[in-house]
Amino acid sequence: MLNEKNVNLGKVRSCIRELYEYASKRKAEIGAENVFDFSIGNPSVPAPPEVLTALEDLVKNTNPVVLHGYTSAQGGYGVRKVLADYINRRFETRLDADCLYMTCGAAASLTITLNALVNRGDQVITFAPYFPEYKVFCEHAGAKLVAVQSEEKTFRIDFDKFEKALNVKTKAVIINSPNNPSGVVYGAETIRRLAETLTAFSEKRGSPVYLISDEPYRELVFDDGTEVPYVMNYYAHSLVCYSYSKSLSLPGERIGYIAVNNAMDEYKDVYAGICGAGRALGYVCAPALFQKLIERVYDKTSDINVYKFNRDKLCSALESYGFTVVKPDGAFYLFVKSPEADAAAFAERAKKYEILFVPGDDFGCKGYVRVAYCVAPETIGRALPAFEALAKSYNL
């Protein structure tokens, strides 16, 4: 007998990946410009020019044996030092290179962190709606994911529900702000209250709950005054899982990091657990060329104005057609209320208009769909009549 759990996981695929395959097929059939594909968080904005220049220079002017050789398992010292210094300047932390562990992107950051922290039977709390792979990652690590529903409409943390979910088995809490799929950003007040709640609970229980901040969308906030607090400034038992997939538009290259807060006494053990977990999962080192690239372009960001433009245009158009939307503070997803109770049926009907988006059910939140608006602005323009016709089909 094969490993049935993984066989089933491979057969089902994630709903997002499923739709990605459907989109590829449909685009081949009727032309890419006629498919309004809002299914996946694949950035439409190119990597910033500094990335392309640095890549060319690295490939052209570095000894290939060094450029493509193994690095230390935790990543080259150079890039880790540069990142620790950068985080310290930006967020007033006191990290050093040995707090940083380079990874193959956000998913690897999370699986490695979870396999470092949890034991079989532990629980990990997150807040719905949430990225559906959290469940897969937790279960592989031997833990159960407990999803606490967020407040209605605002999608902020419902602290009453959260406090009830904390128990003797709770090993960690994952937050994702800016959030995929709702676009919500947790402000300083939320993070402070979260830290207080965790501190009080950990003290009472006599063992820490770890706070894992999944931050691939950190740089994608659109409005003046929207700030994404740094969890390490609020809570000692915290880790940051970062990825350059969205900030530098390099999702296929799989490059990111884990930062371990050295304000907690046991941070060296946590870091060792990360090194061990990375080894056990088969991550020998993060891609070497892209480690060296990040060492040069760590503070650059793709042009996010496109996403802001898309957000504003899509939000106002959809509202004018009668849809109810949650205006996102960041990331590049729009959470839209389904006009019928069954969001999957809504997503299926949208397919008839060549609009592809993902039902919220997979994100642990029924009655909504996720529209990934990280597309070319022209796509938004061409898609609007289709959205309008979809609204009319519901008599909105």
Add this chain to the structure above:
Amino acid sequence: MLNEKNVNLGKVRSCIRELYEYASKRKAEIGAENVFDFSIGNPSVPAPPEVLTALEDLVKNTNPVVLHGYTSAQGGYGVRKVLADYINRRFETRLDADCLYMTCGAAASLTITLNALVNRGDQVITFAPYFPEYKVFCEHAGAKLVAVQSEEKTFRIDFDKFEKALNVKTKAVIINSPNNPSGVVYGAETIRRLAETLTAFSEKRGSPVYLISDEPYRELVFDDGTEVPYVMNYYAHSLVCYSYSKSLSLPGERIGYIAVNNAMDEYKDVYAGICGAGRALGYVCAPALFQKLIERVYDKTSDINVYKFNRDKLCSALESYGFTVVKPDGAFYLFVKSPEADAAAFAERAKKYEILFVPGDDFGCKGYVRVAYCVAPETIGRALPAFEALAKSYNL
């Protein structure tokens, strides 16, 4: 409590990685040219010129959104089709693109394959000496690694011992030819007998034992007439785990693949298990730029003449100093008999002569050390007097 198993794994590190860190430090202290570092399989031969040209061209002339974007989880169709066709031409198989799954290198190929095949309590057999991370990978997947000692001196499979090791719990067998660390290559006769043994046992038991062929060193054979048989031509329930780390000198870039033999009835389930395991371990897709690179340079190999030169020079010199060596057919490792019972003590004494190599104990084979001769030929030349002095210190 953290995950103690992974914390300990992270603290201990692999012996190879440990020595790698020591080497870096020592080189900084006394100059790289004065450290004779034979500790790690980091190719000294640069990637072939076609790799560098193709990389430059891809970076310069491809739309970065496409170049660096997500691919399908199993890898882009283009590279998988090219590889299936190439394997078919070379080995007379009948694979199609959906037999191939692109990975972040050999370690990922193995962890994903193991997590697809095994259930908790299963056993996986390999032949000592073996790459020590096999144990780590198997245990993370929930299986026990059973190491069957190879025949003395030749390091070929001891079939009597192997047949005794097969039991109701045996889910898979891992072979690694050319072998790390012994350099032995299994010929057609060995593979045929292995296939016959597995077929007979599987039929008797009523369930298949899978054969996993770990092939990062396939292209590294030095002598006319040395051939590395393709397991799929001998055994239906087989998978090939491949990596371009050594063949294209790209070890830091983490690019390889798994090929599933479609001659077995359940190959689609096995493939689904691989897709599911890849997802659960956090491998979203193999690095996109390097997938596109492989699509262009899949049939190229680094200049392996350097390794042949090193092997011949090192073997004859070490023998002339009185050491006993197993002359390798392939890969770039030399297994040397320790002049004292304790190979770790031998490796420690060698450090005093600034020679770094790894005790065979970690490879499940006491009394030997592994000398990775994938170094610059000049290093061999400079190291010989140190080896001679080391031999003299033992009065060889």
